[in-house]
Amino acid sequence: xxxxxxxxxxxxxxxxxxxxxxxxxxxxxxxxxxxxxxxxxxxxxxxxxxxxxxxxxxxxxxxxxxxxxxxxxxxxxxxxxxxxxxxxxxxxxxxxxxxxxxxxxxxxxxxx
Amino acid sequence: xxxxxxxxxxxxxxxxxxxxxxxxxxxxxxxxxxxxxxxxxxxxxxxxxxxxxxxxxxxxxxxxxxxxxxxxxxxxxxxxxxxxxxxxxxxxxxxxxxxxxxxxxxxxxxxx
Numbered sequence: 001x002x003x004x005x006x007x008x009x010x011x012x013x014x015x016x017x018x019x020x021x022x023x024x025x026x027x028x029x030x031x032x033x034x035x036x037x038x039x040x041x042x043x044x045x046x047x048x049x050x051x052x053x054x055x056x057x058x059x060x061x062x063x064x065x066x067x068x069x070x071x072x073x074x075x076x077x078x079x080x081x082x083x084x085x086x087x088x089x090x091x092x093x094x095x096x097x098x099x100x101x102x103x104x105x106x107x108x109x110x111x112x
Numbered sequence: 113x114x115x116x117x118x119x120x121x122x123x124x125x126x127x128x129x130x131x132x133x134x135x136x137x138x139x140x141x142x143x144x145x146x147x148x149x150x151x152x153x154x155x156x157x158x159x160x161x162x163x164x165x166x167x168x169x170x171x172x173x174x175x176x177x178x179x180x181x182x183x184x185x186x187x188x189x190x191x192x193x194x195x196x197x198x199x200x201x202x203x204x205x206x207x208x209x210x211x212x213x214x215x216x217x218x219x220x221x222x223x224x
Binding site: 004033035041042043044045055056058090092097098099100101102103104105106 | 144146148153154155156157158161201203205209210211212213214215216217
């Protein structure tokens, strides 16, 4: 069974731009969650999507948004990038919730 | 305010000895606790979990202990192996299952 895949793996953007990251979950998994990892804050929960609906949301500004498609693939969008958005963005999938999640390798975003 | 704390950023252990990774939490309403392991350039991998109604869970070389009165949990790895060298994250799931909160991680180095 293929694991969680994320594209692209690395990205460099300029402050003020917007970016879209993609995540393909494990086949059959309907829950997709996004996390931001930074050295100072560790892993922080962004949001969870289940059956194309945002089910849970962490404490991030509205510049961070996401969506999920009917095939469970998910995208995360960050608008008006700030230097502090430089981080590793991780996607995780599971059958139904936040337990037993399988993580992808992440997308390393650098904002200059 | 950090609800899940891993106060030791790093730990060094010799091969064959016990590794003890610690985690403290502030919210007594957490329902599940999980440990993840992360290698560089990979996403976190689920290791072991424990329900708040238990005080111990064991899986091979890995044992997690939960002390609810002290709001403290620990992960024991016995015996430690060089391949265990990684960043270990403690995480807590709230009762509603709507948020998974991670600690900032402890880097374990096992020397041969």
